[in-house]
Amino acid sequence: PLSAQVGPGRGRGVVTATRRCVLDAQHRALGARMTPFGGWEMPLQYTGVLEEHRACRSRGVVFDVSHLGSVMLEGPGAFEAIQRLFTNDLGRIEPGRAQYTLLLDEADAHAVDDLIIWWLGPERFHVIPNASNTAAVLDALREEAGTGTSVNEVTGERALLAVQGPAARAALSKVSEDLAQVGHFEVGSFPFAGVDCLVGGTGYTGEDGVEVLVPSATAGSLFEALLDAGLSPAGLGARDTLRLEMGYPLHGHELGPGITPNQAGLNWAVGWDKATFRGREALAREREAGVARRLCGLLAEGRQAPRSGCSVMRGDEVLGEVTSGNFSPTLERGIGLALLDATHTDLVEVTIDVRGRSVPARVMRPPFIPPR
DSSP states (O other): OGGGGSOTTTTTTOOOOOEEOTTHHHHHHTTOEEEEETTEEEEEESSOHHHHHHHHHHSOEEEEOTTSOOEEEESTTHHHHHHHHSSSOGGGSOTTBEEEEEEEOTTTOOEEEEEEEEEEETTEEEEEOOGGGHHHHHHHHHHHOOTTOEEEEOGGGEEEEEEESTTHHHHHHHHOHHHHTOOTTBEEEEEETTEEEEEESOOSSSSSEEEEEEEHHHHHHHHHHHHHTTOEEEOHHHHHHHHHHHTOOOBTTTBBTTBOHHHHTOGGGOOTTSSOOTTHHHHHHHHHHOOSEEEEEEEESSSOOOOTTOEEEETTEEEEEEEEEEEETTTTEEEEEEEEEGGGTTOOEEEEEETTEEEEEEEEOSOSSOOO
């Protein structure tokens, strides 16, 4: 559940302060139900998770994802700092492109964070970490960056909006043709209301679309323009069910302490040909020894949703546990992701212990629906 991502104080009796995004008043005026998430108060839903999920799959929606971090890295050492720190290889792309990558722990190679990098220019990068991990990524970048390379967090100076869905580009073209023409995993800029905004062809739903970085003072106007163009607002509840249908990991569930890219099926985001990256030796040792568990998909026979922490069984044998689960509005069945014993991931039929009820399910490889 999304409530599991409240912040570092959750579950230990510590009150975690929450921040409000620049569009907070507009969300509340639209009837949004707000929820704490990664140290922020963010919209969970407006009209309902099912309706917002289906609107994204069939039309187009706009999410406020301003809780994600924004770190600008600029200067002659920026490229090398990113290469030394993160798993993926910038040599695979070029300026004007985006890349998914991970920050690992040096000792055991668990995923400290997964993040997106927008390569804006030869010596200029926009790094987008998860909300609760922004400080850790910022510290790591500052440690790695050399003299003459600036590392600045700008999270509080902008809003980040994600426009997703099959009708997303038609709506975007009503706001800006430059905005609408940014392709998949491309990055660029466009003018709006007299200011320059950044845009990346990235998202977290499996649908076509973009994510837009807009200065705080202009964010409200852009948000309203997107709604006027025919998009509907959607909250983090639908964002979670959408990403789950695609099998995308959520940090704190499919990634985090004890979970490496080898286990999570993310070796495609590891630049093994690079000389080094943080956690490389530990990750290589695990790869050579063979992983003990792997991330798999679970498709339930009925509507019962698996939940994080539920045991996955074969008879009386526990094979692993669910990391994320929910009801799929598209398939109208329960779906989940689970870390299972690597020797059993070829099993087809299992059961999931959901609050004492045995739910039949099939092990499969995500995504649960084809990406578009």
